Amino acid sequence: MRRSTGLLFVAPALLLFGMFLLYPMLTAFSYSFFSWGGTARGGFVGLDNFVTLFTKPPFTTQVPRALLHNVLFFAGTMLIQNTVGLGIAFLLYRRNRTRRALQTLYAIPYLVSPIVIGYLWTLLLSPNFGPVNTLLGKIGLESLALPWLGDPDLAIWVVIAISVWQWIGFPVLLYGAALGGIPEELSEAARVDGAGHWDTFRRITFPLLVPAIGTVSVLTFIFAMEAFALPYAIGGSIGNPAGATDFMSLLFYRTAFDSGDPNAIGVSSALATLLFIVIFGGALAATSVLRRHEQKITA
Amino acid sequence: MNRNRKFLAVTGLAAVLAAACSPASSSDTTSSAAAGGDASSAAGGGDASSAAGGASGDLTIWSWRVEDQKAYEKIFATYTASHPGVKITVKTFKSTEYNTILATGLAGSDGPDIAQVRSYGQLQPTIESGSLVPLDGKVDLTGWDENVIKSAEGKKDGKLYSVPLAVQTLQMFYNKDLFSSAGIEAPPTTWAEFTDDISKLAAKGVTPIAVGAKDGWTLPIVHQVLATPRFGGTAFETAVLDGSKTFTDKDFVASLDVVNGLKDAFGKNVTGVAYTDAQSLFTNGGAAMFPGGSFELGFFSNQNPDLKMGVFQVPAPDGSPSDTPVTPGYADGAFGLSTKSKNSEAGLELLKWMATKDFGQQVVDEVKQLSAVPGVTYSDPLLQQMADNYKNSPTPYLLLTDFRYGTPSGTDLLGTGIQQLLLGDKDSAAVAKDLQDGLAAWFKPGS
Numbered sequence: 001m002r003r004s005t006g007l008l009f010v011a012p013a014l015l016l017f018g019m020f021l022l023y024p025m026l027t028a029f030s031y032s033f034f035s036w037g038g039t040a041r042g043g044f045v046g047l048d049n050f051v052t053l054f055t056k057p058p059f060t061t062q063v064p065r066a067l068l069h070n071v072l073f074f075a076g077t078m079l080i081q082n083t084v085g086l087g088i089a090f091l092l093y094r095r096n097r098t099r100r101a102l103q104t105l106y107a108i109p110y111l112v113s114p115i116v117i118g119y120l121w122t123l124l125l126s127p128n129f130g131p132v133n134t135l136l137g138k139i140g141l142e143s144l145a146l147p148w149l150g151d152p153d154l155a156i157w158v159v160i161a162i163s164v165w166q167w168i169g170f171p172v173l174l175y176g177a178a179l180g181g182i183p184e185e186l187s188e189a190a191r192v193d194g195a196g197h198w199d200t201f202r203r204i205t206f207p208l209l210v211p212a213i214g215t216v217s218v219l220t221f222i223f224a225m226e227a228f229a230l231p232y233a234i235g236g237s238i239g240n241p242a243g244a245t246d247f248m249s250l251l252f253y254r255t256a257f258d259s260g261d262p263n264a265i266g267v268s269s270a271l272a273t274l275l276f277i278v279i280f281g282g283a284l285a286a287t288s289v290l291r292r293h294e295q296k297i298t299a
Numbered sequence: 300m301n302r303n304r305k306f307l308a309v310t311g312l313a314a315v316l317a318a319a320c321s322p323a324s325s326s327d328t329t330s331s332a333a334a335g336g337d338a339s340s341a342a343g344g345g346d347a348s349s350a351a352g353g354a355s356g357d358l359t360i361w362s363w364r365v366e367d368q369k370a371y372e373k374i375f376a377t378y379t380a381s382h383p384g385v386k387i388t389v390k391t392f393k394s395t396e397y398n399t400i401l402a403t404g405l406a407g408s409d410g411p412d413i414a415q416v417r418s419y420g421q422l423q424p425t426i427e428s429g430s431l432v433p434l435d436g437k438v439d440l441t442g443w444d445e446n447v448i449k450s451a452e453g454k455k456d457g458k459l460y461s462v463p464l465a466v467q468t469l470q471m472f473y474n475k476d477l478f479s480s481a482g483i484e485a486p487p488t489t490w491a492e493f494t495d496d497i498s499k500l501a502a503k504g505v506t507p508i509a510v511g512a513k514d515g516w517t518l519p520i521v522h523q524v525l526a527t528p529r530f531g532g533t534a535f536e537t538a539v540l541d542g543s544k545t546f547t548d549k550d551f552v553a554s555l556d557v558v559n560g561l562k563d564a565f566g567k568n569v570t571g572v573a574y575t576d577a578q579s580l581f582t583n584g585g586a587a588m589f590p591g592g593s594f595e596l597g598f599f600s601n602q603n604p605d606l607k608m609g610v611f612q613v614p615a616p617d618g619s620p621s622d623t624p625v626t627p628g629y630a631d632g633a634f635g636l637s638t639k640s641k642n643s644e645a646g647l648e649l650l651k652w653m654a655t656k657d658f659g660q661q662v663v664d665e666v667k668q669l670s671a672v673p674g675v676t677y678s679d680p681l682l683q684q685m686a687d688n689y690k691n692s693p694t695p696y697l698l699l700t701d702f703r704y705g706t707p708s709g710t711d712l713l714g715t716g717i718q719q720l721l722l723g724d725k726d727s728a729a730v731a732k733d734l735q736d737g738l739a740a741w742f743k744p745g746s
Contacts, residue, residue, distance in 0.1 A: 038428030039402045057740040058707040122513075127568040128576050128585075150513055150571020152722065238711050240515045241570045242718040257398060259706040260420020261741065262427040267706070 032269035037262045049263075049270035063271075066239075066248045067278070069156055073247070074224035076160035077167070082216060084164070085171030086209070090201070092172065093179040103176060107169030114166065118233025121162045125149055149234060152244030159245050163230055167223075171216050178212035179205070207297050214290035218283050225279045228253070248275050356384040356645050360634070361404065361411035363397035370665035377661065378652060385645050405430035405637055412640035413649060416461050418450035418630045420703030426453040426460050431635040433458040437647055438654050446695045447671050450630035454704055461633035462653045463671035464662065468593045468628040468689045469524050469696055475607040477505055477587040486611035493614055497564045500587045507564040509586035511574035512721055515714025517591075519698045522558050522717060523627040524590035528615035529554035532625050532694035540701060542744025546735040547728070550620060555727035557616045559720050570718055582606055593669055593685050594631075610681055612688055626688040629696040630671055705741025712737040 032049050035042040053059045088106065092099050109117060124132050125148040133145035148158045182205060190200045228249035231239065237254050239246025252275065255261075256268035362371060368391045375387040390411070392400050398417070404410030406428065416422055416431070425431060435458050440448055444466075451461040473486060478496070481503045487493040500507040511517050530551040531538075538544035544551075566572065566586075581589040582602040589595070590613075599608060612624035634653055636646045652658055659672025667679070669686050677683035695701065702709025716730035725733070 038424035038426065038430070039406050040428040058712075058737055062707075122573055125571075126573060126576050127571040128566075128580060147568035147571030149573075150568050152724070236514055236516070238515050238715060240513050240714075240718065242515075242715050242722060242724065254711070255706055258421075258711075259708065260423050260704040261706045262424050264424060264706070 028269050029273055031265055032273050034266060035263055036265040039265070045266070049266045050274070052267055053270055053274060059267075062243070062246065062251055063248075063274075065243060066246045066251045069239075069246055070225050070227065070248050072156060073160055073163070073227055074221055076157065077164055077224055078217060078220050080160070080164045081168060081171055081220065082213065085168055085216070086175050086213075088168070089172045089175035089179060090205075093176055099176075103169070103173060106172045109166045110169040112166070114163075114229035115233045117162065117166050118230045121158075122149060122234055125158070150241055152242045155235065155241060155244040159231060159234055162234070163227070166230070174212055174216055175209065178209050182208050210297065211290070211294055214286070214294075218286050218290075221282055221286060222279055225275065225282070356642060357386045357388070358412045358640075358642055358646055358649060359388045359390060360413045360415070361397075361401060362389060362391050362415040363394040364415070364632075364666075365391040365393065367391075367666050374658070374661045374665055378649065378658075382645075382648070385649070387649075401425070402428070405639065408639065410637055410639060412637055412642055412646045413634050414637055415464070416633050416635045418463065418633055419700055420454075420705070420708065422451070422461065422633070423454055423704060425635070427455075430638055431460040432638050432640075432643065432647075433460060434462070434636070434647075434650065435459050438462055438651055440654055442673050443671070444628075444673070444689075444693060446628065446693065446700055447630040449700065451633050451635075461635035462650050463630040464632040464634060464653070465630070465666070465668040466593075466628055466671050466686075466689065467631045467696075468626050468669060468685045469520055469591070470593075470610045470626055470685060470688065471524055471613050472581065472589040472591055472595065472599065473609050473611065474581070474584060474587050475609050477503070477584060481505075481587070486609065487614055490614050490616050497561070501564065505584075506566040506580060506586040508561065508588045508590065509577040509580040510565040510569055510590070511572050511577035512565065512569040512718060513572055513576075514574040515718055516710060517574050517577070517714075518558075518717040519710045519713045520592060520696070521590045522554065522713065523696055523698075525561065525613055526554035526557040526616055527625050527627055527694055528619040528621055528623065529557050531620040532627075534620065536695055536697055536701060539697075540744060546738070547731050552727045552731045553618060554616075555717070555720060555730055558717060559727060562721055565721075570721055578602070593682070596679075596681060596685075597667060608681065610684055610688075612692070623692055625692045625694040626685070627694050627696040628689045629700050631668075633671075702738055702742065705738075707737050707740065709734065709738055 031041075033044060033046060035045045035048070053063060092102055095102070124130050127133055127145075127147050127150065132148070136142065136145040146154060149155050186204050186208075187200045190204050195203065226249055227247050231245050231247045231250055232253070235241070235245035235250075237250055237258060239250055248271075252268055252271050255271055256264055261267070360371070360375070362368070364371070368389055371389045371391075375389065379385050379387055398421075401410075401414055401416070402425070405414065405425065414425075414431075416425055433453075433456075438459065440459070440462070443463075447463050447466060448459070451463050452459055471486075477500065478486075481496070481499040483496050483499060487496050497507040510521055512521075530548070530553070535544065535548070535551065539546065539548075562569070572580075577586070577589065578595070578598065579602070580586040582599055584606075589599075596608075599606060612626055614624050615622045634650060636643060636650055640646050654672065656672055656674055659670035659675040662668060662670045662672075663675050663677055663682075667682070669677075669682060669689075673690075675686075677686055698709035698713050712734045713730075716725070716733050719725040720727060720730050
């Protein structure tokens, strides 16, 4: 097919992409270089809005804090979701009869809005009415009946745990599909050569799962960096308690919508651009590392 | 697999780009504000599309009070009855998305003639975009509460840009049955009586004061209900605005100590208790008192119609610069005239009417809120009492009325600060210093 014919076919999609993604993105990017009076654009200020983010309170303390929480959120989600998710997928993959039903069950929380999940968990974990602490008290574990979402040292981990609980179905499904794609002959051959279960998994199955693990990791990274709904439902827009569950997107929300600062659009656009650079850079780096690894195993 | 992965990564990225970068598309993130939102401006649900009228005399009004649409229509019907040339259409939008919708509407050509606008700091971006007509000399607000008028003015030019609609007051709600079962005859009139009542209630096994400290926005309200006289209320406001005092002032620090000193009365693990938990604790009789805004009243009586409620002003704590108990308050919502209105004459007439007792009384009767218009009367005795308290001993809800003009906002800073105080992570002096330092990012005294 000629190149121009090809272009003709992708033109409608490109047009939509340009109109609804590229254009708004670039305008938002450009917003960060101007000063704003409400919605009225003022003069070009160069990098001033970015300088504000790095030199002025509250950003000097809140940007690093929020970013740290995003990173913790990523690391925690990544570690638990990938290991537990892979474990479950591996166990399910060997069941023929109940696999589908169980996969569906694991994926159900994933179908509920994070706002609802967050709200349900705040009710479950409430120190006054929450069934979790009541139950712990009933079975003699009062010492474990903690103020789960009221203790700043604990709250971020509770958010991570809730998020993992909600999204665990996603890696289970993805790894399930990837495991299904590995030819049975390979592990059979390994077994014939005398490899045990663990060796087969470590030397055959796991390396072949790396692309899937990569996909989950990159998506988890993006998901963790732009987490909004769940932290918002749990800790509100200021990351209660005491900023312990503050995230970049909440900071963006506060700056853009809760603030009486006339230049809110300028600074929040700068913040959005910064966040984009972090996400894009991170995803790009992760992808290139994974691609190299993939080439190694396919070679 | 490789192809598949790339596809996933690309779609994922695209979603991020769209969400992270454009202020316009960011409104999708605000649609989810149900759980943790700031209830001091009551939120609503639902949505409506808009189409502005074209014929002369047609006025379109936009508002975020979805739940009050019927009431507004009824009120404006009485106006159009006496102004036959005018036709009024009320459009309401989901509260959490309203700011974005309004900003777009006012900037474009199909926006409202009259827009319901936010108050104090949150009004400033609308004013700065040049979207509202200055009303000085056109609308008469003489005799109105100063603190209320301030909510409608531009910070930079001091001009009046809107007509305030409602007022919210902050006070202590109490459960009359729990009080009498603990042997308390009447609400306390001295600080000693107040702390004594707390002990009596605690001995009865109820939580004396319900506080939802997990939701930081409630804490500056708790602070003002409990300790406004301790830092000096209005006199302190004047001093802190002209720069003769700062928040590190010993009286302000002491007012934070007052809150911290009552920590045991808030119950165990208070920073884990959500605002909605605290509300239920009060309405189901688990707690005897609730420091809150007049906006709670409707919810409380709906939740438990049998609840015998009263309100009182907390007496001045020991060592207060002034012994008078006060009622902090703030204006909540206002109406302004769009500079793009094609019928600005008719719009201005309507705004003038919104500043009259006729309109204010109808707002009270139909919307069941405290009106910003002076001299209206209330059929609900509690609303009347709150209105009277505010009229007789008003003071601003300081962190909202004066310190929401920049980032970080005073209410956010103090909310987080009091959480740290209650957790024992910081002492009052450190919290006061954080507040002062945070505000210094944008607040210049004397401006």
